[in-house]
Amino acid sequence: MFDDRTDAGEQLAAHLERRGLEAELVLGIPRGALPVARPVADALDADLDVVVARKMGAPGNPELAIGAVASDGSVWYNDDLIARLGISEAYLEEVRTNEAENAREKASRYRDGADLPSLEGQRVVVVDDGVATGATARACLRQVRDADATFVALAVPVASPRSVDDLEAEADEVIALETPQSFRAVGQFYRTFGQVSDDEAIAYLQEDS
Template sequence: MFADRTDAGDRLAAELERRGIDADIVLGIPRGALPVARPVADALEADLDVVVARKLGAPNNPELAVGAVASEGSVWLNDPLVERLGVSDSYLESIRSEEATNAREKADRYRETPGLPDLEGKHVVVVDDGVATGATAIACLRQVREADAARVTLAVPVGPPDSLANLEDEADEVVALKTPADFRAVGQYYRTFGQVTDEEAIEYLNRG
């Protein structure tokens, strides 16, 4: 159990240091990852920025991710789930367009210049406060890969084993402190897990 996101970040930073993982830049997934990512960036003496994606919710069940779209428009779809639910192409295109706009607007709120920072040839650590399906993390990792990062590590406090196994195909290394088989939701592993506002998240970015 983590006390809060900052506690999770401190413990995640210690594990990354123990493994000898370095970083040129740490990218948090807004908004909840920023309190986790700040201690990681400080410990690794790396810059902190953001990578943004939005999940694509299933019809009539927006909390169930059938995929995700990154802020620059690239899409990842959970094809078996899309097929099983019978999600139409027209629905996917409609929600992709809407959520791509939302992701781009969110990214613009967090940084002064559009697009990701220069990642070519860099060691990048992508941080989230936890993963459930992993859809958003996949979209973010692919965005970082396409920016020609030399090495990409995903670091999270908690996630289910099956989702983390899928994410190992997307990153050079996946670091997770807790991998419970009975995982239900990220928040159950935090004593305090309130919403992080845009203003609070931006404050973590500006602390460096």
């Protein structure tokens, strides 16, 4: 159990330091990851930035993730669910295009219009406040991998065991402090788990490391 996202970030940072993990760049997934990612970036003496993805919702059920797409168009599809629901290629393309544009707009807002730094040859740690289905994390990891990072890790305070197994195919290393079998939702492992506003999240990016 974590007190809040900052506490989770400090515990995660200490764990990564003990492991001797090295990285040049830490990428938080907005918005909730930024309070977690800030202590991690500070501990690793790494720059902090964001990687943004949007969930792709099923027809008539936007909360049901049939995939996710990152700001550069990198996409992950839940092929089994798409087949089971009989979702058309036209729908997939429409929702992918729309959500990729939403992700690009969000990334631009967080970076004040600047582009993501070059990841080529970089050691990158992607951080989130927790992983439930892992849909957005998959798309984010694919964007980092497609940008030719030399090493890609995902680090989170808590994750469902099933998602960790799935995400290990997307990263060089997946690090989760807790993988409880009783996992139902990320928030159940935080005493305080309120919404993080865009302004709050951006403030973490602007702190000096």
